[in-house]
Amino acid sequence: MNSNRYPPSPHRGVNTLVPGALVRHPTETDWGTGQVQSVIGNRITVNFEHVGKQLINGDVIALVPLDEA
Structure with a gap:
């Protein structure tokens, strides 16, 4: 039985994210x-431009990696 009140994210990015990677929040674009x-x-600590450090649950939020071209 899943006691988590949120369904798992189908795009769990936890395994692909590493310290130093640049990301954006999929719904909080004003965070920068x-x-x-x-x-x-599943715990991802991210330092955002406009809101500082945030603890993200990777099971709930699929952060969007930014391409470094």
């Missing part, structure tokens, strides 16, 4: 670009 600080399990 974020830099991943740490990834521990």
Whole structure:
């Protein structure tokens, strides 16, 4: 039985994100670009331009990696 009140994200990016990666939040665009600080399990700490450090649950939010071209 799943006691989590949120369904798992179908795009779990936790395994592909590493410290230093640049990301954006899929629904909070005003937060600006974020830099991943740490990834521990499904817990992702990101330092965003406009709101500072945020703890993201990777099971709920699929952060969008930014291409570094």
